[in-house]
Amino acid sequence: MAPELDVDMSELEGRSFTCDEKCGLCCLCQAEVLPHEVPFFKNGHPSRIVMKEQPHRHVALALKGGEGPCTFLGTERRCQIYADRPHYCRQFPFHLYVGERVQVELDLSCRGVWYGGKEDALVVGGRMVADNADTLRRTLTESRAVYREFEANCVDAGIHRAPEALRRNMAARIADLADVQYLAKVLDLSAEDEEMEALPPPLEMPEYERGELEGSARETGLESLSAEDVFSAPVYCDPAGRWNLLLASQGKVEWSVMNDDGSLSPKRTIDPRQVKLLFPEGEGIEVFRSYMGTLNRRDSMLGYAYYLVDDYGYEDPVANTYYGAMAAAALDLLWRSSLVAHINGGRLDRKGMIEGIIAYDMDRLDAPTIGAFI
Numbered sequence: 001m002a003p004e005l006d007v008d009m010s011e012l013e014g015r016s017f018t019c020d021e022k023c024g025l026c027c028l029c030q031a032e033v034l035p036h037e038v039p040f041f042k043n044g045h046p047s048r049i050v051m052k053e054q055p056h057r058h059v060a061l062a063l064k065g066g067e068g069p070c071t072f073l074g075t076e077r078r079c080q081i082y083a084d085r086p087h088y089c090r091q092f093p094f095h096l097y098v099g100e101r102v103q104v105e106l107d108l109s110c111r112g113v114w115y116g117g118k119e120d121a122l123v124v125g126g127r128m129v130a131d132n133a134d135t136l137r138r139t140l141t142e143s144r145a146v147y148r149e150f151e152a153n154c155v156d157a158g159i160h161r162a163p164e165a166l167r168r169n170m171a172a173r174i175a176d177l178a179d180v181q182y183l184a185k186v187l188d189l190s191a192e193d194e195e196m197e198a199l200p201p202p203l204e205m206p207e208y209e210r211g212e213l214e215g216s217a218r219e220t221g222l223e224s225l226s227a228e229d230v231f232s233a234p235v236y237c238d239p240a241g242r243w244n245l246l247l248a249s250q251g252k253v254e255w256s257v258m259n260d261d262g263s264l265s266p267k268r269t270i271d272p273r274q275v276k277l278l279f280p281e282g283e284g285i286e287v288f289r290s291y292m293g294t295l296n297r298r299d300s301m302l303g304y305a306y307y308l309v310d311d312y313g314y315e316d317p318v319a320n321t322y323y324g325a326m327a328a329a330a331l332d333l334l335w336r337s338s339l340v341a342h343i344n345g346g347r348l349d350r351k352g353m354i355e356g357i358i359a360y361d362m363d364r365l366d367a368p369t370i371g372a373f374i
Contacts, residue, residue, distance in 0.1 A: 005129070005136055006101035011294060012125045015106065017093065018117030022241030024077040025109060025362075026092040027070045028258075033059040033086050040084060048072065061086065067231035068262020069243075077241075077260070094125055095300070096132065098139045099371035100147045103299040104129065108291070109362035111237060114354055135374055143371050150306055150370055157314040159195070163302055166322045170296045173199045177292050177330040178280050180213045187216075187331075190324030195317040218272050220328060221335030222248040224363065230256055230264065236340060236359035246339065246359075248272075253339065270342070278338040283350035291357050292330055295364070301325070303369030310370060329364065336360045 033041060033049060038059050041049045048071050052060045062071045072080045079085055093110035097103045104125040106113055113121070129136065154160035176182045182202050189196055225248035227233040233247035235258070243258040244267075253270040280288040295301045305322040312321070337348055337356020346352040365373075 005133060005140070007129055008101060008103045008299070009122060009125050009129070010297065011106050012104060012121040015113060015121040016117040017110065017113040017119055017121055020111040020241075021077060023111050023237050024069065024073060024241070024260075025111070025235065025237045025243070026089065027073045027077070027079070028068075028235055028243065029088075029092070030063055031061050031070070031086050031088040033061060034088075037086050045081075063262065064260075065262030068258060069260060073260065091128060094121075094128055095365055096128065096136065096374050097298075097300045097303070097369075097371055098136060098143045098374060099299045099303050099369075100144060101299070102129065102136050102140060105298055105300060105365065107362055107365055108294075109237070109358050109360070111239075111358060114358070132374065139372055139374055146370055147306075150310060153314055154309065154318055159309070159314060159317045161318045166302070166319060167296055169198050169319075170323065170326055171293065174289050174292050174296065176202050177327070178285065178288055178334070180217060180277065180279070180331065180334065181208055183327045183331050184208050184213055184216060186323055186327040190320040190327065192320070196319050196323055199323060214277050217277050217331050217335045218275070220331045221339065222251070222253070222272060224332050224336070225253060230254065234359070234363050236355075238344070238355070244343070255343070270339070272339075275335070275339050275342045277335060278341055278348045278352075279334065280348045280353050284348045284353035287350055287353040287357070288333075288348075291333070291353075291361075292326070295329060296326065299371065300365065300367075300369050300373070301329075303371040304367045306370045307368045333357070333360050 030052075038049070041059075048062050049059050050062045052058055063069065064071050064073075072085075074080045079089075093107035093113060095105040095107060097105055106121060108114075151160060179202060186199065189200070225234055225246050227247055230245055230247045233245045236244040236246060238244060245256045245258055245264070247254045247256070251272070253272055255267040255270055257265045257267055259265060302322065305318070305325045308325065309316060309318055309321050333356060336359055337353060340355050340359045341348060341352050344352070344355065346355070348356065
């Protein structure tokens with residue numbers, strides 16, 4: 001029997017959005033075409049779809065040059081089949097995460113969610129859940145079984161901790177996550193064998209050498225910018241609508257801009273040692289804290305920590321893994337935001353911090369998890 005839907009849409013509360021017509025970021029994602037959508041494209045646009053083998057065999061929209069934006073993205077970044085666009089195109093910037101419940105998450109790399117708009121995110125998200133209710137119920141049955149197996153494995157290994165306790169402990173220290181000294185200590189403690197029963201207060205922590213901290217942040221940031229090739233690199237859509245590709249290669253950051261035809265325009269090579277690690281200031285502090293609070297409430301973030309626990313063979317405590325993952329995310333965000341500020345010539349005030357999150361959140365949502373996005 002299919003379960004009743006337990007749905008959390010709290011991330012959408014108080015948010016509205018309107019598509020930024022200069023952006024087109026969603027058109028860089030190669031959308032899967034669902035089986036019932038395939039005939040429309042086979043009959044009317046057979047050359048505009050391709051067969052993909054990963055992560056499973058499926059039909060997808062073709063990309064310009066094989067690696068660029070969607071072939072249906074026309075002049076002035078207008079979709080040529082907007083009324084008939086596939087399900088996954090319609091869904092952006094919403095993500096339906098299925099774990100122990102259904103949670104609707106909002107992709108904060110979408111520029112249109114930051115500056116208000118005409119569409120109420122809660123209304124649109126609710127409609128999306130209703131439209132996909134049957135699929136969500138089927139997936140929820142499968143995902144709950146996965147979560148039950150994970151929990152049983154953790155209990156057997158003696159490392160299980162209730163997610164509510166993990167989130168409560170983290171929420172009490174969200175304000176400290178902008179302090180790189182604090183992040184370094186949490187990361188050190190999370191790597192130890194002894195379980196972290198709670199996050200310690202900052203006053204109990206030793207001081208680290210500034211250069212060591214900068215190096216650690218730089219290493220974390222470069223690792224998250226690594227990819228097989230430039231077309232797989234993280235994308236940052238800036239206020240002018242440029243698609244900036246940032247690829248870590250041989251200890252440098254190769255900065256290119258993707259053009260609307262899928263070609264690349266190399267900008268320059270950035271020496272990461274020249275990127276000053278910045279910290280939120282003014283209204284940027286609250287933007288940073290709010291975002292980290294959002295991560296702490298996202299089921300997909302918890303699912304990512306669970307994925308790591310499983311990947312490590314249930315050897316590390318769940319608490320250490322979750323606190324470490326949150327600290328690593330904060331450090332990665334600070335360095336990514338500093339890199340964007342280095343490119344744009346700004347600070348991590350409100351505007352600068354928002355730009356950093358825009359450059360970061362899509363990658364955060366792409367991280368592996370034991371649950372499922374539909």
